Structures are given as structure tokens and as C-alpha cells.
Amino acid sequence: MRRMVEARDGTRLATRIAGPENGPALVLAHALGTDMTLWDEAIPLLPEGLRVLRWDMRGHGGSDVPAAPYAMGTLVSDAEAVIEAHDLREVVFAGISLGGMVAQALAVKRLDLVRALVLSNTAAKIGTPKLWDERIAAVRQSGLAPQADAVIERWFGPRSRMGPAAARARRVLTGTDVEGYAGCCAAVSGTDLYTPVSGLRLPLLGLAGSEDRSTPPDLVRETIDLVPGSRFEIVRRAGHLPPLERPADWAAPVSEFLRAIGHTG
Numbered sequence: 001m002r003r004m005v006e007a008r009d010g011t012r013l014a015t016r017i018a019g020p021e022n023g024p025a026l027v028l029a030h031a032l033g034t035d036m037t038l039w040d041e042a043i044p045l046l047p048e049g050l051r052v053l054r055w056d057m058r059g060h061g062g063s064d065v066p067a068a069p070y071a072m073g074t075l076v077s078d079a080e081a082v083i084e085a086h087d088l089r090e091v092v093f094a095g096i097s098l099g100g101m102v103a104q105a106l107a108v109k110r111l112d113l114v115r116a117l118v119l120s121n122t123a124a125k126i127g128t129p130k131l132w133d134e135r136i137a138a139v140r141q142s143g144l145a146p147q148a149d150a151v152i153e154r155w156f157g158p159r160s161r162m163g164p165a166a167a168r169a170r171r172v173l174t175g176t177d178v179e180g181y182a183g184c185c186a187a188v189s190g191t192d193l194y195t196p197v198s199g200l201r202l203p204l205l206g207l208a209g210s211e212d213r214s215t216p217p218d219l220v221r222e223t224i225d226l227v228p229g230s231r232f233e234i235v236r237r238a239g240h241l242p243p244l245e246r247p248a249d250w251a252a253p254v255s256e257f258l259r260a261i262g263h264t265g
């Protein structure tokens, strides 16, 4: 079922939910310059019986595009709004890159909503304010298309940058609204979650792509290791977006984690 959910400031967020009403909930948050279709291939490979909620972040996909910049706190409050609008509790929250930052910050703020985390290709801090300022200036000046080669190369690496997954990612990236992209760049720029995440105590699976140049395995691991008892796995032959590029290799460790914590239908 698709539904528009109103965020606290009135921004309308495009959401999609599927699976049995009483199934254990899995919430999926996508990366910067992508949208909820990022999960299309991976969802059917997850255990049956899950209630799966995903949404387009503000400024992305079918959601409204308020004026930039956005704060990470606003993106977290959007996540709360979509979860609460669907009456979900005790969710496993899986986020990739920007979505993984939202996941971490949501768990810090609302442990009552989040039972466990899957943090994929993400970190407590990504890049530097200078890098993000330059990215924002570049897209504001000439749009996303001239940035696409560099982004796709970072996401997929030289080996896979011409493949079908990269072509799909490029289409979604270049179709993203500049205002929405810049707004979310600002949210990433202003985020450093190292201290609050080190206080988290919950089941956590961390995943990295062996070929990821945006959030390389060592960077991801540094964040995952902050939480005692967490697991960490590298998805081989995958870049920054493993659910799109290697859906089976991403879904396998996630499914195993969900079974291990008893979060299956």
C-alpha cells in the first residue's frame, strides 16, 4: 500500500508498506540521491512474513521538496512520523549511507521504536563540511548530471560503473531534485554521531561493500565497533549500494541477523 504521510512541518512523504499487518516490522531508509526503489530487488529475498515499510526521504523520489538545507534532526523526525503513521513499534531499522545515519540518530533518540539496527555502507560521520559545501555548490551551479560520473565511480568502482545497476542508480541520481539533494547533503555535513552511538546498546549488524569508495569498509567498521556485541560483514564485489548491486549477497546476512534475533514471521 502506498500512502503520503505528513511530517511535523507539513512536508508530505511518499511511503510504501507491504506484508502481513501483524508481521515483525522492518523499516528501510535509502541513500542520498536514491529513492525507495533502491530496495526493490532485495525485499523479495528477505524472510517471508515481515511487514516492510520504506519511504522517500524529503527532497527525494515522490516526496515533497522543501527548501534546503535540512537538518539531520528533521530527517529523524520524518522517520518517526512514517513509523508512527503506520502504527509500528519495535522495528528493525535498516539504513544505507544517509539512511544509516538516520538509523543511528533515530535509535539514539527513540529506542522505544527501534529494536535492532542494520547499518549498511554508512558511518557516524561521512566526509567533511568542506567536501559537502563543495558538492552543494557544484550541484547548485550545474545540476546533478555533471556530478554523476564521479558519484557513480565512487559508488560502483571502475569494474561495475558501466553495469545495469549503475545505469539504474545514475537514472535515479540525475532525476533527483537539486534542492532535495543539496538539502540532504547539508544534513550529512552537519552530522557527527560518534559519541551518542557509542552509548547505544542494541542488536546491530553492520555491512560494507568491498569496493565502496564513499564509505569504505574500514570507515563503516569504526562505527559498528562502537556498539558492543555488534556483527560486521563485508559484501564482496559490491560498492556503495549492495541491495541494488548484489541483492542476494546483501539480503543473506540481513536475513540471518533477523532470524538470529527472532525477528521473523
Ligand SMILES: O=C(O)CC1=CCC(=O)O1
Pocket: 030, 031, 032, 033, 096, 097, 098, 099, 126, 151, 154, 188, 214, 215
Ligand atoms: O554520495 C556519496 O558519495 C556518499 C554518500 C554520503 C551519504 C550518502 O547517502 O551517500
